Amino acid sequence: LEKDTYGGSFLYHTENNQVMVGFVVGLAYTNPYLSPFEEFQRYKTHPAIRKYLEGGKRVSYGARAMTAGGLMSLPKLVFPGGALVGDDAGFLNAARIKGSHAAIKTGMLAAEAAFDAVQAGRQSDELTAYPEAFKNSWLHEELYKARNFKQWMSKGLYLGTLMVGIEQKLLGGNVPWTLHHQHRDHEMLRPASQCKPIEYPKPDGKLTFDRLSSVFISNTNHEENQPAHLT
Structure with missing residues (x-):
């Protein structure tokens, strides 16, 4: 990725001589020509990653959007008759x-x-005890220490990495300042006329692949007559 585009990657070894490899692209990127899928394909050709994948077989594929704004982006967690928990609420x-x-x-x-x-015979009201319990939990403490991570990384590779290193590694997240999100991710996208097109290499079918065959092995299924969800 370009130095001003936030992202990251992982590669985990599992049983049966398999690996799980992934690539994350922050949705605040500016160039509309950027394709997270294509960036992932190109990532696999890096010498440090290629050596684990060459000669292997692609057995599955998946993609999703992560709610990564952290503690500073959490919505109100309860409403009459329900509550927000887990990744969908942003607990990452x-x-x-x-x-x-x-x-x-x-x-x-x-x-x-x-x-x-x-037990108290209540129904359809707000579970106010839930957000209160969260604020008093070890999870809130953990997320509070990491509250500035994404905001710093939006400053670019060099400054962002430096400040995250100081905050997280040297100070353990115990800092007196809090950075707030200044914009929505999609607001950072520039008109195509102001950006340089990105030429991605064609997939070789061995290490890099096309979208269609990847979706085919993603275990995604739906009704054949399901209305289009994109408008």
Whole structure:
């Protein structure tokens, strides 16, 4: 990625000589010619990654959008008769690229609040005990320490990495300042006429692949007569 585009990657070893490889692109990128899918394909050709994939077989594929704004982007967590928990609400530690533990913890906190409400004979009101319990939990403390991560990374590769290193590694997230999001991600996109087109290499069918065959093995299924959801 260009130095002003936020992103990252991972490669995990698993059983049966398999690896799981992924590539993340922040949706605040400015160039409309940028394709997260194509960037991922190109990423796999990097010498440090290629050596783990060459000669192997692609067995599955998937893609999703992550709610990565962190603590500063959390919405109101409760409404009459319901609550927001897990990744959809934004409980993700983007600095660690980890959210499963946060999703489980918020589910537990919401369940405890719901159980108490049912025991008290309440229904269709707001589970105010849930957000209160979250604020007093270890999860809130963890996300609070990582609250500035995405805001710093939006400053670019060099300044962003430097400040994240100082905050997270040297100071453990215990800093007196809080950075706030200044814009929505999509507001950063520039007109194509102001940007340089990106020429991506064609897929070779061995290490890099096209979209259609990737979606085919993503286990995505829907009704054949389902109306188009894009307008």
